[in-house]
Amino acid sequence: MTGQQDKGGLGQKKLPALWFLFRRDxxxxxxxxxxxSVAIFFLSFALARLARLPLDQETETPSEFLIEASIVxxxxxxxxxxxxxxxxxxxxxxxxxxxxxxxxxxxxQAGDILVVxxxxxxxxxxxxTGTPKQPVELWFHPKMQPAAxxxxxPIDQHAVAFDYLYSSIFGFQKLxxxxxxxxxxxxxxxxxxxxxxxxxxxxxxxFTTDTDLFKVxxxxxxxxxxxxxxxxxxxxxxxxxxxxxxxxxxxxRMLIACGYGPLMTARLLAGLVxxxxxxxxxLFVLYTGGIAVSVFKMALLLLSLYxxxxxxxxxxxxxxxxxxxxxxxGWRILxxxxxxxxxxxxVSLFPVWLIQSARYTPAYPVMQTVYQALFAHEAIAGSxxxxxxxxxxxxxxxxxxxxRRRV
Amino acid sequence: MxxxxxxxxxxxxxxxxxxxxxxxxxxxxxxxxxxxTILGIAGDNVAGKSTLxxxxxxxxxRDSGEIHFRGxxxxxxxxxxxxxxxxxxxLAxxxxxxVRxxxxxxxxxxxxxxxxxxxFLEMAATDPLVSGFLEKPIRECSGxxxxxxxxxxxxxxxxxxxxxxxxxxxxxxxSRELIKGRVDLLRSxxxxxxxxxxxxxILITLCxxxxxxxxxxxxxxxxETA
Numbered sequence: 100m101t102g103q104q105d106k107g108g109l110g111q112k113k114l115p116a117l118w119f120l121f122r123r124d125x126x127x128x129x130x131x132x133x134x135x136s137v138a139i140f141f142l143s144f145a146l147a148r149l150a151r152l153p154l155d156q157e158t159e160t161p162s163e164f165l166i167e168a169s170i171v172x173x174x175x176x177x178x179x180x181x182x183x184x185x186x187x188x189x190x191x192x193x194x195x196x197x198x199x200x201x202x203x204x205x206x207x208q209a210g211d212i213l214v215v216x217x218x219x220x221x222x223x224x225x226x227x228t229g230t231p232k233q234p235v236e237l238w239f240h241p242k243m244q245p246a247a248x249x250x251x252x253p254i255d256q257h258a259v260a261f262d263y264l265y266s267s268i269f270g271f272q273k274l275x276x277x278x279x280x281x282x283x284x285x286x287x288x289x290x291x292x293x294x295x296x297x298x299x300x301x302x303x304x305x306f307t308t309d310t311d312l313f314k315v316x317x318x319x320x321x322x323x324x325x326x327x328x329x330x331x332x333x334x335x336x337x338x339x340x341x342x343x344x345x346x347x348x349x350x351x352r353m354l355i356a357c358g359y360g361p362l363m364t365a366r367l368l369a370g371l372v373x374x375x376x377x378x379x380x381x382l383f384v385l386y387t388g389g390i391a392v393s394v395f396k397m398a399l400l401l402l403s404l405y406x407x408x409x410x411x412x413x414x415x416x417x418x419x420x421x422x423x424x425x426x427x428x429g430w431r432i433l434x435x436x437x438x439x440x441x442x443x444x445x446v447s448l449f450p451v452w453l454i455q456s457a458r459y460t461p462a463y464p465v466m467q468t469v470y471q472a473l474f475a476h477e478a479i480a481g482s483x484x485x486x487x488x489x490x491x492x493x494x495x496x497x498x499x500x501x502x503r504r505r506v
Numbered sequence: 507m508x509x510x511x512x513x514x515x516x517x518x519x520x521x522x523x524x525x526x527x528x529x530x531x532x533x534x535x536x537x538x539x540x541x542x543t544i545l546g547i548a549g550d551n552v553a554g555k556s557t558l559x560x561x562x563x564x565x566x567x568r569d570s571g572e573i574h575f576r577g578x579x580x581x582x583x584x585x586x587x588x589x590x591x592x593x594x595x596x597l598a599x600x601x602x603x604x605v606r607x608x609x610x611x612x613x614x615x616x617x618x619x620x621x622x623x624x625x626f627l628e629m630a631a632t633d634p635l636v637s638g639f640l641e642k643p644i645r646e647c648s649g650x651x652x653x654x655x656x657x658x659x660x661x662x663x664x665x666x667x668x669x670x671x672x673x674x675x676x677x678x679x680x681s682r683e684l685i686k687g688r689v690d691l692l693r694s695x696x697x698x699x700x701x702x703x704x705x706x707x708i709l710i711t712l713c714x715x716x717x718x719x720x721x722x723x724x725x726x727x728x729x730e731t732a
Contacts, residue, residue, distance in 0.1 A: 116614055119611050119614035120615070127602065347596070348594035348597075349600075351592065352598050354565055355565065355587050355592050
């Protein structure tokens with residue numbers, strides 16, 4: 100009893116194999132699919148309610164992030180002006196008040212301001228001679244502890260850095276005078292040099308220089324990020340299916356029976372079913388809620404991201420790397436894509452060189468385009484899609500070269 | 507005109523070498539096997555039996571050596587794979603499926619159309635190897651039952667060259683007899699069969715000739731019987 104193999108072409112022979120492999124993969128995941136369906140139903144329901152909210156509000160800095168500060172400048176030196184200028188340039192700070200200490204304390208007690216910076220009288224002149232008697236004091240609003248902590252940490256860091264700069268420069272200047280140098284000239288040069296250094300230090304150590312962090316609409320960013328995450332998650336299933344039978348006799352048999360093509364294609368198709376289940380209902384809700392306009396183009400963008408990641412996972416699943424868990428490596432690639440794509444955090448938080456690098460990662464253009472389309476309720480341009488489709492070519496080549504089992 | 511190796515229908519293996527780094531699994535292995543015979547491959551564990559069968563099954567690359575069967579080189583993968591059936595040492599079956607589903611699945615994997623699969627399952631319903639437990643899930647099959655299913659899967663497409671790796675492992679006496687009977691039947695139909703096993707007694711009674719491997723080297727070959 101052997102049966103008779105069909106005489107069809109190679110493609111025709113592989114179609115039943117592909118169909119059965121695809122069905123088997125889905126059947127193996129039917130419980131998970133069911134659970135995911137229920138979860139997506141509830142998520143879609145929540146999104147449908149969310150769609151009624153005015154998402155385009157608060158396009159600028161959300162009010163809960165804005166703080167006010169007070170400077171009590173008893174020193175009346177250039178230092179107070181510098182600190183005020185520095186604070187004013189930070190978008191996080193809405194207003195700087197120049198107060199006396201009682202006024203500042205009154206504001207702090209009323210909860211109008213988050214922080215009071217007190218520069219004691221003679222601080223600058225004492226600092227110049229390296230003999231400050233009173234420190235710069237900070238008071239934080241007691242009911243805003245998390246915010247106070249966040250502001251306090253960089254201020255503390257700056258204080259330590261200033262202390263180090265002053266100690267170094269004026270210590271050296273004092274030594275120069277002790278060694279017989281001209282005292283007036285050395286004070287003048289040291290002061291000038293110090294101010295230059297401090298100015299440069301402030302310029303180089305700002306929280307963010309030109310940021311879009313606080314322009315981000317958090318709700319829309321979360322929505323776009325959710326779509327991206329759900330789009331690339333099915334690729335992990337592709338990796339799991341690849342590593343599960345890699346090098347087994349089962350795979351040997353499959354290789355003889357139908358080659359490696361149907362196995363790879365079936366995994367991609369099973370991932371595609373997952374993608375459809377996870378992403379399409381949400382897109383539909385966003386479309387019917389009027390948030391997403393060009394829903395098909397958005398789906399194409401997200402689908403291309405899934406395909407990119409799935410191709411990479413097909414290749415990763417067959418890489419010979421003794422001692423390395425391929426599944427963990429897969430998760431790391433996923434996290435890398437999410438971080439560099441600005442999904443978890445806006446990329447503007449990164450250093451400039453990293454922002455430039457992030458622009459060349461595949462998730463970045465998808466995230467930016469989807470965010471913009473959701474935020475502005477505008478159509479996606481064809482050129483945006485082309486940019487996103489570009490990484491598919493090398494990823495496909497990678498899957499073909501590394502992802503196939505070779506004998 | 508020079509005669510091509512193996513074009514008379516026999517299986518020829520010439521100068522076969524296979525190694526992993528410094529470890530040599532097969533060393534300069536050469537033998538011929540006439541069509542319609544059973545060749546036993548005996549040897550202890552790590553002698554190279556499974557490696558040899560995997561190379562012949564075209565699922566493992568070789569370092570050097572020429573392999574032909576019926577005039578087709580092993581390097582011609584598509585034609586080679588269309589001619590062979592491979593039953594690995596592990597069961598290599600999906601234990602979530604029933605026997606019927608398993609057979610249908612592998613028939614599809616082998617390229618059978620819907621009608622081809624239907625015909626195959628109808629034959630399976632009358633095949634003594636599996637007819638008694640077609641609806642049983644693989645995970646509930648005994649070792650012998652699973653071996654029989656694995657053999658049937660290997661026979662899909664009526665292969666001309668059949669490679670069986672430890673086909674009796676874990677099988678009870680009845681299953682062994684059934685498997686031996688089927689292998690014998692296939693020989694009578696002109697199929698060429700290689701059976702690797704560490705149970706030399708079975709090989710001696712079943713095979714036309716037995717080769718013994720030790721550390722990848724051919725150390726003994728029994729005389730061919732009719």
